[in-house]
Amino acid sequence: MSPLPARLPRDLHPVAWWLWALGLAAGASMTTNPLLLGLLVAVASLVVAVRRSDHPWSRSFRIYLWIGLAIVVIRVLFRILMGGGYGTRVLFTLPEIPLPDWVLDVQLLGAVTQESLLAGLYDGMRLATIVICIGAANALANPKRLLKSVPPALYEIGTALVVAVTVLPQLADSVRRVRAAQALRPGPTGRVGRLRRFLVPVLEDALERSLQLAAGMDARGYGRSAGLTVGQRRVTGALMLGGLIGVCIGVYAVLDTTAPRYLALPLLLGGLLVALLGMANAGRRVERSRYRPDRWRAPEIVIASAGLLVGALLRQVSRSDLDTAYPSLLAMPEVTLLALLAVLLGALPALVAPPAATVSAREAARDTAPVGAAA
Missing domain, CATH: 1.10.287 (Helix Hairpins)
Incomplete structure (x- = not known):
């Protein structure tokens, strides 16, 4: 008996990836439990690591991870700067900066308590998790194919959509290209000089490539309707x-x-x-023909349903179990079986999704294909 043929590599429908990611982001918005938020980030990272392709936008997920870390750090620092004195467990005390009398209920520095730091950490983790989930969708979904799936009524603003959707994925590819170019020529050795020499070309290249794509779509009459x-x-x-x-x-x-x-x-x-x-x-x-339109198959339906189910189950947890969804700042957070299963359900695309259409996957599929299959 011959073995079952391996699944052919292909790109999934981009809307399926976005529905999955938005379900995870909606679930993250309904809890401040750091354990659940950390699991959501781990699930999104696992799916991206297993199912991302070798396209330029697939490298943008690392940028979202750094943005999420910066959000957490800034949120905690603001708690310290704006005064984290509420609570009973004082960790350390900073010199308080006096403010005018007309500034009510606002202080700078002062006593920093454990409750205030944990509140800033939990809030920052929730926002960072939402950003990382959106970054997972950007790393997995083809932004150009996503524009093919938008409703016809939005075609007239296709140029703005192209710039908004592709500028950050193009940023990751621009970082790689600028680093490779600067490695071949000398430059400033100071920290500020190196940052300016690196940051300006990266931003200019990413924005210019996105505008070129938008201009090409506009030149071909994308979204125009006459008469x-x-x-x-x-x-x-x-x-x-x-x-x-x-x-x-x-x-x-x-x-x-x-x-x-x-x-x-x-x-x-x-x-x-x-x-x-x-x-x-x-x-x-709007009259427009589509060459090889994206179709919904069983993996797309399962992946989109898994993401939406994660959001629905975590919403149920936030309504029925407040101690799990919003843990106390004075106790160790806990995770129930329902909440754990809801989060782990988000990792289903790592098992269900077919291999990404990378160069190596396409070569492997071509080598393992039976003779005459191409005909």
């Missing part, structure tokens, strides 16, 4: 603006417990419906 009448533009604008106003009022009414309940959800749903109608009306006027 629009004044009435069509006004109808589309009215629908989009009315939907946005309805969504804003509905979200405010949902969050405000004093608002009438019979207006909260109907306004929110009505605003979403009107906005969708406006997007559908704008999308019908």
Whole structure:
């Protein structure tokens, strides 16, 4: 009996990776437990290490890790700078800087307690985890193929989307290229001189390459729709603006417990419906063919469902088990079985996703393919 054929390397649908990452980020926003947040970062790092490709944007995940570390450090330092005196367990005391009387409830330095440092650490870890989860999506999803999957109504702002989505992934590739170029020529030896010599070309190259891609799309007529009448533009604008106003009022009414309940959800749903109608009306006027469109298969469905399920389960934990989701600053954080399973579910793409379409994976697939398969 011949062995089962290995899965062919391919790039997954970029929306599946983004839904998975957004599910992890939503779950991280619903807890301050450092154990759960650390596990979420480990899960995202594992999936990126196993399933990322050799494209330039795949190297951007390391930048997000450094950004997350900087967020935690800055958050803790602000707790110390703005006074971390609330609490009972004083760790050390810094000379307090006196402030005018009109500055109420604000102090600089002073006594620093264990509770204030842990509060800053937990808040910083939550924000850093959200940033790292978004960075995992940027490292795994092809940003160019992601633009092919946006609704037709958003094609007209495709240039701005290209610059926003590709500038940070291009930054990682620019770092590699600038380092290789500067290694071949001498330069300043001082720390400030080396930083300026390195930082300016990296930022300029990353932004210039993103703008070149956007200019190429604009030159090919990406997102343009001709033959629009004044009435069509006004109808589309009215629908989009009315939907946005309805969504804003509905979200405010949902969050405000004093608002009438019979207006909260109907306004929110009505605003979403009107906005969708406006997007559908704008999308019908955009005619564009797609070469080899991305299709949803079983791995995409499983990966997107796993990410959304992580967010749903951690939301349930935040509602039913406050001690686990928001641990006390005076006790050791704990993790329940449900919370642990919810986080570990996010590592499912490492097992389900097919191999990434790297150069080595494509060569291995070509070598192991049966004779005549290419025909």
